[in-house]
Amino acid sequence: MSAGDEIMMPVAKPEAVSMAEIHALRQISDALTATNQSLQNLAHDVREVRTDVKEVREKVIRMEGEDLKAQLRETRKELRDLAKDVNDLQTVRDRQAGALSVGGWIAKYAPWLVAIFMAGLAGLGIKTGASG
Numbered sequence: 001m002s003a004g005d006e007i008m009m010p011v012a013k014p015e016a017v018s019m020a021e022i023h024a025l026r027q028i029s030d031a032l033t034a035t036n037q038s039l040q041n042l043a044h045d046v047r048e049v050r051t052d053v054k055e056v057r058e059k060v061i062r063m064e065g066e067d068l069k070a071q072l073r074e075t076r077k078e079l080r081d082l083a084k085d086v087n088d089l090q091t092v093r094d095r096q097a098g099a100l101s102v103g104g105w106i107a108k109y110a111p112w113l114v115a116i117f118m119a120g121l122a123g124l125g126i127k128t129g130a131s132g
Contacts, residue, residue, distance in 0.1 A: 106113075
């Protein structure tokens with residue numbers, strides 16, 4: 001038999017089954033390769049998403065930190081303003097207390113001061129009247 005005759009001859013059943021099995025195994029292999037490639041792409045996408053989520057989380061944390069810093073600066077400014085107001089009120093209170101203490105001292109010693117002043121005037125009047 002020549003090579004051309006063998007091609008024309010019917011294929012025995014075990015050979016056909018082997019060819020079908022080989023063909024099925026190749027299809028399974030191709031499907032597994034495609035699935036593996038899809039899984040690798042998915043794993044890569046998941047890593048990218050995780051990276052993006054991490055970056056977003058860090059940005060949010062930074063933004064919250066900056067917001068808290070701004071609030072802290074504002075609170076410190078308000079505290080300084082309140083401290084200044086308290087100091088101003090204490091200064092006014094101290095001045096009022098000082099004025100009251102001077103007034104109290106005058107009220108306490110005014111009769112004596114008036115008496116001494118009048119005695120001085122009387123003494124001058126006597127000196128002036130006695131010489132005239």
